[in-house]
Amino acid sequence: MTEPYMRVENLVKQFGPFTALGGVDLEVYPGEVHALLGDNGAGKSTLIKNLAGVHQPSSGQIYIEGKPVNFRSPRDASNAGIGTVYQDLALNPLMSVTRNFFMGRELKGMFGTLRMDEMNQIAHDEMLTIGIDFSDPTQAVGTMSGGQRQTLAIARAIYFGAKVLILDEPTSALGQRQQMGVLKTMMRVRSRGDIAIIFITHNEIHSKLVADRFTFLSLGKVIGQGTRETLEGGEIRRLMAGGAELGDLAKELADIG
Amino acid sequence: MANSSEASRLKEETWFQRIVRRPEIGAFVVMVVIIVGLMFASDGKAFNALGLKNNIKIISQFGIIALGAAMLMIAGEFDLSIGSMIGFAGMSMSLMLKWGLPFGLGEATPFMAFALTLVMTLGLGWFIGTVVVRSGLSSFIVTLAFLFFLRGATEVGFRLINKSTQVSGLQDFKEDSWFAHFLGGELFGWFYDAWYWIGMQFVDLGFDRKEQWFTLGGNINRRGEQWVEGFDARFLWFIVISMAAYFILSRTQLGNWIFATGDNKDAARANGVPVNRVKIGLFMFTAFCATMFAACQVFDTNTSDAAKGNLMELFAIAIAVVGGTLMTGGFGSIVGVVFGAITVGLVSNAVFFIPQIDGAWFRVFVGTILLAAVFANERIRKRITGGI
Numbered sequence A: 001m002t003e004p005y006m007r008v009e010n011l012v013k014q015f016g017p018f019t020a021l022g023g024v025d026l027e028v029y030p031g032e033v034h035a036l037l038g039d040n041g042a043g044k045s046t047l048i049k050n051l052a053g054v055h056q057p058s059s060g061q062i063y064i065e066g067k068p069v070n071f072r073s074p075r076d077a078s079n080a081g082i083g084t085v086y087q088d089l090a091l092n093p094l095m096s097v098t099r100n101f102f103m104g105r106e107l108k109g110m111f112g113t114l115r116m117d118e119m120n121q122i123a124h125d126e127m128l129t130i131g132i133d134f135s136d137p138t139q140a141v142g143t144m145s146g147g148q149r150q151t152l153a154i155a156r157a158i159y160f161g162a163k164v165l166i167l168d169e170p171t172s173a174l175g176q177r178q179q180m181g182v183l184k185t186m187m188r189v190r191s192r193g194d195i196a197i198i199f200i201t202h203n204e205i206h207s208k209l210v211a212d213r214f215t216f217l218s219l220g221k222v223i224g225q226g227t228r229e230t231l232e233g234g235e236i237r238r239l240m241a242g243g244a245e246l247g248d249l250a251k252e253l254a255d256i257g
Numbered sequence B: 001m002a003n004s005s006e007a008s009r010l011k012e013e014t015w016f017q018r019i020v021r022r023p024e025i026g027a028f029v030v031m032v033v034i035i036v037g038l039m040f041a042s043d044g045k046a047f048n049a050l051g052l053k054n055n056i057k058i059i060s061q062f063g064i065i066a067l068g069a070a071m072l073m074i075a076g077e078f079d080l081s082i083g084s085m086i087g088f089a090g091m092s093m094s095l096m097l098k099w100g101l102p103f104g105l106g107e108a109t110p111f112m113a114f115a116l117t118l119v120m121t122l123g124l125g126w127f128i129g130t131v132v133v134r135s136g137l138s139s140f141i142v143t144l145a146f147l148f149f150l151r152g153a154t155e156v157g158f159r160l161i162n163k164s165t166q167v168s169g170l171q172d173f174k175e176d177s178w179f180a181h182f183l184g185g186e187l188f189g190w191f192y193d194a195w196y197w198i199g200m201q202f203v204d205l206g207f208d209r210k211e212q213w214f215t216l217g218g219n220i221n222r223r224g225e226q227w228v229e230g231f232d233a234r235f236l237w238f239i240v241i242s243m244a245a246y247f248i249l250s251r252t253q254l255g256n257w258i259f260a261t262g263d264n265k266d267a268a269r270a271n272g273v274p275v276n277r278v279k280i281g282l283f284m285f286t287a288f289c290a291t292m293f294a295a296c297q298v299f300d301t302n303t304s305d306a307a308k309g310n311l312m313e314l315f316a317i318a319i320a321v322v323g324g325t326l327m328t329g330g331f332g333s334i335v336g337v338v339f340g341a342i343t344v345g346l347v348s349n350a351v352f353f354i355p356q357i358d359g360a361w362f363r364v365f366v367g368t369i370l371l372a373a374v375f376a377n378e379r380i381r382k383r384i385t386g387g388i
Ligand SMILES: Nc1ncnc2c1ncn2[C@@H]1O[C@H](COP(=O)(O)OP(=O)(O)OP(=O)(O)O)[C@@H](O)[C@H]1O
Pocket: A015, A018, A020, A038, A039, A040, A041, A042, A043, A044, A045, A046, A047
């Protein structure tokens, strides 16, 4: 078995008196999709913010390739190969695809000038390799669809050296077809073999379609972990609901009405 | 289905469609209308040798501060202290020139007066910017405070040191200081020499002098000698600042950061753009523009008073908006701002060339195009962001 690229050990995060994460363990492997599942407020976003350097853990340790690391800023994390695609994607709608792609990490020539042609070409090529042929990289991001924006944010993270790609509910705001587009994009990234993907979702079907490994969070604790082989469908559904039996939903709803 | 990719949904545009969709097109059309209208209404006087000089003077004045305001607006902030900063810088320079350097450091050369003033105004710009980014308050209210503060401080400073709120009759520094000459003197003399020469060639060929209105109009004194010696040095600074602003915005990393900061600063920050430094730097840039405005004025007229620059912050913002800059930041065009400055400058001067009109129409006009521009800009923003 390969080594995990990143390992999280007993991670605790407290916001004042409130324990958002109560000792989480996690392992992510290159070439795998790791689904992070759990109800609203379970602590999924809090966990990835600790991984991305936005928050600092109260205790516990993160290891990258076996070495302990401490991220004091998002910069530290991204230098260590953690690429995060947040729910809001961190894109600027009025700016062009290329300018967004290279935002903060522009390619500079002499005298600090932008190598615009080269940047256009790279933006176009990188997006093409993971799924969309965007003919005009000078077009404003505001005119792109949600799925295209997601692809742009993912392509950007990969181009700038992400070894762990964290996607926070990438499919939640999209229509069916675009959801499939994003899942396909994830599978293309996965097939490169060198990138680990952490995939946060509320969608059971999506997670079963793409994930190799699952972690279930509830109230800040891991309540179940396993690979696709060791977990079966019913178990996944039960764990997603925070360990409770959903029971006969139709009957419960009928009782109310 | 398979061959209908997203890319194929993008229609090829003709060059005409592309030009019509440019953000500065509105400002361009208005400018052309004004130029042509003024040409006829003034019998060409507005654009003869002398008219050109006078118009370019006021256009450059407006342009210099509007460029500063526009850059800052693109980064998502306002500066209402520009006008008061002009007054403050003018006071600082003229008092040093009249009463010597502070702390008894002796007489002030034009360069020393300018440099010391610039240090102060850049410091103020830095301070204003720091207050804005640290407090998270709206720059509108913070700079409004500095509008009052600086105007008051200017008047107090004048009274304390000079006993009166104006300085006049300063030595004509541009005579023997090249530094002062490059701020308040006349440059591009070759342009008028050439015009004069061309006009005179035609006169020698037997044409009447009056028919050479374009080259010789206002360019000749009673004795038939050349009269206009060049454009105001402001013109040079307007050109320099607009070229620099254009270059920075469209071609450099800093430009990308300015757009990103104004568009969505959280996204910019998440991608490593030093949002606060960009904003503070641009507040310093508006202070710089105000200082250049004041320096040109002081060395041109050898006077200064506490009311200088009054309302200029509002003209600067109006011109920036007319030029296609969005009030909400993230988008704007330097070329548009230049068109806007030309338009507003020409109209503000129009009364001198068409004496029968009431000069107050100027403000009616500015109000009208400002309102029109706001609507036009909003449409552009909607188109770019896909209608939200
Ligand atoms: N900065 C903070 N300060 C205090 N409490 C916080 C903070 N951030 C998150 N929390 C709390 O931590 C808990 C976990 O939140 P988190 O956003 O991680 O949930 P989540 O699993 O991502 O939920 P969702 O599925 O709705 O996105 C919530 O109860 C939330 O209120």
